[in-house]
Amino acid sequence: MRLDKFLSETGFGSRKEVKKLLKQGIITVNNQVVKDAKSQVNEWEDQVAYDGEPLHYQKYFYYMLHKPQGVISATEDKYDETVIDLLSDEDFREDLFPVGRLDKDTEGLLILTNDGQLSHRLLSPKKHVDKEYFARISGVVTEEDIKLFAQGLMLKSGEAVKPGKLVVDAVDEVKGESEIRLVIQEGKFHQVKRMFEAVDKQVVYLKRLRMGELYLDEALELGDYRPLTATELQLLEPSK
Ligand code: URA
Numbered sequence: 001m002r003l004d005k006f007l008s009e010t011g012f013g014s015r016k017e018v019k020k021l022l023k024q025g026i027i028t029v030n031n032q033v034v035k036d037a038k039s040q041v042n043e044w045e046d047q048v049a050y051d052g053e054p055l056h057y058q059k060y061f062y063y064m065l066h067k068p069q070g071v072i073s074a075t076e077d078k079y080d081e082t083v084i085d086l087l088s089d090e091d092f093r094e095d096l097f098p099v100g101r102l103d104k105d106t107e108g109l110l111i112l113t114n115d116g117q118l119s120h121r122l123l124s125p126k127k128h129v130d131k132e133y134f135a136r137i138s139g140v141v142t143e144e145d146i147k148l149f150a151q152g153l154m155l156k157s158g159e160a161v162k163p164g165k166l167v168v169d170a171v172d173e174v175k176g177e178s179e180i181r182l183v184i185q186e187g188k189f190h191q192v193k194r195m196f197e198a199v200d201k202q203v204v205y206l207k208r209l210r211m212g213e214l215y216l217d218e219a220l221e222l223g224d225y226r227p228l229t230a231t232e233l234q235l236l237e238p239s240k
Contacts, residue, residue, distance in 0.1 A: 003029065004037035006048060010055050011093070026051050060115040061096060062233055063087075064214075067110040068222035073101040083110060086223055099123065099211075100187050108133075108208030109216035111236075112225065118237055122211055125162075125186050132183045132210035133192050134169075139201030141168050141178040148199060149182070155194045162186055164195065181209070212236055 007018040007027065018037065025033045028049045029041055041048055043057040065083060067073070072080045075097050083098050095114040100123050102110055113119060122129050149166040164184040171178045178201075182192060193203045209216055213235040220226065228236075 001041060001043055002037065003027070003034060003039045003041050003048070006041050006043055006057060007055075009059070010048075010057060011090075012050075028052075060118075061091075061093065061113060062115065062118070062228040063091070063096075063112040063225045064217060064220065064228055064232070065098075065110045065112055065225040066216060066220040066222050067102050067107055067208075069105050069107055071223075072104050073098045073110065080104070083112065086225065087112070091225075102208060103190060103193075103206070106206045106208065107222065108206075109211060109214070110208070111211065111214075111228070121237065123187060128185045129212045130183050130185060130210065131187065131208060132181060134207045134209055135180050135182065135192060135196070135203050136205040137178040137180055137196055137201050138176065138204050139178065139196075140171055140173055140176055141166070141180055141201065145199045145201075149195065153195055153198045155198050157194070159188065161188060161191065161195060177204075 004015050004018045004022070007021065008015055012018050012021060015037070021027065022035045022037055025035060027034055029039070030047050048055045048057075065086065067083060070081070071086065072082050074082045075084050076082060084092070084096060087096065093114060096112050097114070097119070099111040099113060099119045102108065111122070121127050146166045146168070149164045152163040153161050155161060162185060164182050167181045169179045169181060182195070184191060184195075188194070192206055196203050214228075214232055217226070
């Protein structure tokens with residue numbers, strides 16, 4: 001690959017910025033100063049260094065974010081803070097995006113990456129990847145609801161959704177509230193909220209706990225993120 005592409009993707013800014021950097025004679029390839037942006041490097045074999053410090057090429061980046069409420073699952077927005085705005089300057093890259101969307105008022109597990117294929121594999125309905133949610137519901141969730149969810153519901157909009165596994169963790173009959181976990185494999189707009197609306201109940205709090213075999217690290221504070229470990233990445237794509 002071209003040296004300027006390598007440097008840009010390693011976090012040295014735009015191609016223009018990289019060109020200026022190269023002019024300073026501070027970049028070496030296999031211990032030789034290289035100033036030509038167009039020169040070719042083998043990103044896995046050549047030793048590229050900045051001021052003597054070896055640089056390591058990384059193509060894909062994967063972060064686990066504990067999404068807080070009030071932040072939107074987009075890369076940019078005119079009015080609202082986005083999940084990408086939560087990244088530090090050091091970790092920010094133009095090509096990072098959230099894998100799927102959580103509503104503005106939903107919390108929980110969100111993966112940020114620049115790997116489009118991974119995103120497709122996790123989100124495509126054909127791949128049947130579980131998404132597990134915890135929710136507080138206004139209403140008493142019943143055995144009948146569990147059966148209806150297991151069969152696949154018709155939403156109020158007339159759209160059909162595939163079966164979901166609903167587990168009731170707690171019910172307060174006096175207050176008329178329930179706590180549940182729901183596993184679904186689709187990701188239609190407001191799907192969990194609309195599934196409960198279909199049985200005349202309301203989601204008052206929603207949190208995603210899991211995608212595939214990857215669980216939210218509960219040690220992450222709301223709004224915090226960290227890179228996925230190699231083991232976690234394996235859970236998401238066993239081929240890597
Ligand atoms: N279902 C919803 O209703 N909202 C979310 O954010 C995710 C799933």
